[in-house]
Amino acid sequence: MASLFEQLEKKILIIDGAMGTMIQAANLTADDFGGEAYEGCNEYLTITAPHVISHIHEAYFAAGADIVETNTFGATRIVLDEYDLGHLALELNIEAAKLARRAAEKYTTTDWPRFVAGSMGPTTKTLSVTGGATFTELVAAYEEQARGLLIGGVDLLLLETCQDTLNVKAAFLGITEAFQAVGKRVPLMISGTIEPMGTTLAGQTIESFFISIQHMKPFAVGLNCATGPEFMTDHLRSLASLANTAVSCYPNAGLPDEEGHYHETPDILAKKIRQFAEKGWLNIVGGCCGTTPQHIRAIAEAVRDIPPRVIPKQFAMHAVSGIDALIYDETMRPLFVGERTNVIGSRKFKRLIAEGKYEEAAEIARAQVKNGAHVIDICLADPDRDEKEDMEQFIQQVVKKVKVPLVIDSTDEDVIACALSYSQGKAIINSINLEDGEERFEKIVPLLHQYGAAVVVGTIDEQGMAIEAKRKLDIALRSYDLLVNKYGVSPHDIIFDPLVFPIGTGDEQYIGAAKETIEGIRLIKQHLPNCLTMLGISNVSFGLPPVGREVLNSVFLYHCTQAGLDYAIVNTEKLERFASIPEEEVRLAEALLFHTNDE
Ligand code: HCS
Incomplete structure (x- = not known):
């Protein structure tokens, strides 16, 4: 039969x-x-x-x-x-x-x-x-x-x-x-x-x-x-x-x-x-x-006489969703990830959450979208508070206010599962890595299959965070092999974060790190063309005086985008348009970023 x-x-x-x-x-x-x-x-x-x-x-x-x-x-x-x-x-x-x-x-x-x-x-x-x-x-x-x-x-x-x-x-x-x-x-x-x-x-x-x-x-x-x-x-x-x-x-x-x-x-x-x-x-x-x-x-x-539709074998594209869909194509780069709904990065957001003003806090997400965010990063990992409880309260507000896909920024699988159970769409989980071997993969990847999600993978392994481009690529390749061949994740659902280090801390090991990150993006995109990349841009200027930070971020973003960056985590309300930055300032920022003055 x-x-x-x-x-x-x-x-x-x-x-x-x-x-x-x-x-x-x-x-x-x-x-x-x-x-x-x-x-x-x-x-x-x-x-x-x-x-x-x-x-x-x-x-x-x-x-x-x-x-x-x-x-x-x-x-x-x-x-x-x-x-x-x-x-x-x-x-x-x-x-x-x-x-x-x-x-x-x-x-x-x-x-x-x-x-x-x-x-x-x-x-x-x-x-x-x-x-x-x-x-x-x-x-x-x-x-x-x-x-x-x-x-x-x-x-x-x-x-x-x-x-x-x-x-x-x-x-x-x-x-x-x-x-x-x-x-x-x-x-x-x-x-x-x-x-x-x-x-x-x-x-x-x-x-x-x-x-x-x-x-x-x-x-x-x-x-x-x-x-x-x-x-x-x-x-x-x-x-x-x-x-x-x-x-x-x-x-x-x-x-x-x-x-x-x-x-x-x-x-x-x-x-x-x-x-x-x-x-x-x-x-x-x-x-x-x-x-x-x-x-x-x-x-x-x-x-009776009409043949059935021929069913395509594959879904070969990156796509995520909130209420609305985001079907990625190359011409959209860089996609902006609104970063202000983050208790670690935004003092205002942290305060609103601490005061239990979840609806007001969700307004920040709306403002990020209004100013061009394609997706919203949500981080409620305040060590002084119950992250899951905050996530449960906040996520219910945010899904009413924004239609874009959500990035669930947490390392706790219970918090992530809670967030996903309130989100109609296909979110992005941020992030997993190989710091403790496969432990994070084992805990979090099942959620991708249960709720539907893409995942950000940091280039970190048992030896720590990868600073050099080649090591970033090696970790990405190892993660890819595990995720695709062992854990059954689609390559199109994998987003690598090659990590950004602050250039202004005076820390010796970070000299040249910005260039390595840019090169890391290029290598990952070259070797794993079906995967995507995401980066927290403003980390690069962390610790520097506020004046000029936006210019530096923007110049860095420009170079990352040239190298193939897909998602940029930024404050969309403050983003300086690269084209509007005077030539002289661009050169100054590049000198700082690439340490060309030190030679
Ligand atoms: N199969 C159901 C659908 C209702 S929307 C019915 O009653 O025919």
Whole structure:
């Protein structure tokens, strides 16, 4: 029997249409729902009226669906608790999977395998928008749901109608735990919902959504619900050009009218989906709210002769995200990392945090972005305070104020995990190194795979910080080999920090260090062209009188950029434009930086 993946290569797969709509159309009585108290709890029908659900599955298979979804969209304990049915969560998922499995077996033939997707909806709590549940509670609820679906025998899990990537991240952790508990893994499909205003409910575009969930290695990513196909056009185009996964699309039958009815006919819907398929955007199609077996029959017919989209094998670029995506390309260099939300570098920020004025402190991040920061570095490592507590408070404010990706600047894995559990996007972890051998790698790299993140790697090893360029390169090469070949990190997610040393401290060992740093950047970019580099620019002038520091920083940044620097950690509110610095001052700064006066 052909597997799901073999079928995906052969044809555009058809997923079923609405479950909710079909249940509504069945005109069920309170008795069918097991009593008035449970009316509206569609998931309970799996045990109170299983024939209704089986009938819907079979109608979709008969209409030509390759995949049907289990009746478990709201079958997490969190949602079921609203009907006092939370205690049945595991059972309802197991039974729903079994019902769909039976229908799939009935329709499967030697040359037409049918599949069951375990539907996992967004729950009624949206972490970034409504709140009402914690990240940890959602992980547990999704774990239980996924466990039930796996035990019941689904072929794949489908996180659908995703409105908030934080919920998806919690679901992914839950699913990972369920895989371990049941001792079985199945492919994961993720379907986001883009509202008519052009983003998810929690604000992300399809690009940032995709980048934020990539670490989950879904086999398919796509769009469902909220709108009809028309509104999906631009988002699908973007997704199809970005995704190294299959792309799915199962829209509503148009936008609902005031009474919640959908009016796009099977023919109209099928025609629009065919247009997307003809453009080569699609691998899986079907319908969401308002669609029926007639819609699915028309869609299956409409795409029958169209080949599926060819799925690119790789995602060969550096990309991070907050609410917005940052998809790197060479012409963007240098990207600015706003440095003022750092308790070590900014006295004002430190004071605001110490006074518990987290919202005011987050305004500093906003000012950095307003002045050109592409990402924001956040450091709360004040030795006199509880770093995790400060991170938890501050991060919740900052994600409301800035849309750019975040750099989580900490060496404590608990602090980092806490920050990542509040961030919808794909952040950058700053930093790890080989100072204690692989200890930091072992503790922090798992977080990259669990939450999705890029990572900064300092050129430090057991012998200490690398000052000479050649040693910086050697440490970078060793780190790269470990991260890519042993820890499974993508080269595009590795950002090397070749370290900057202060030139003004009179410390002999730092004479010539600025030049070595610049050369270090050049060597790393030359030998590891898929990786990036990041540098804390103002360190170079640390300890010098304030007058002239900005000029020195700017001249240093200019040379680093020439050497290939990708990310520069700077105070964007004070950045001196290199082009506006008089020639004479540039030469003076260069003499200081490169110690050419000392010879
Ligand atoms: N699979 C669910 C999606 C709702 S948005 C249903 O009811 O059809």
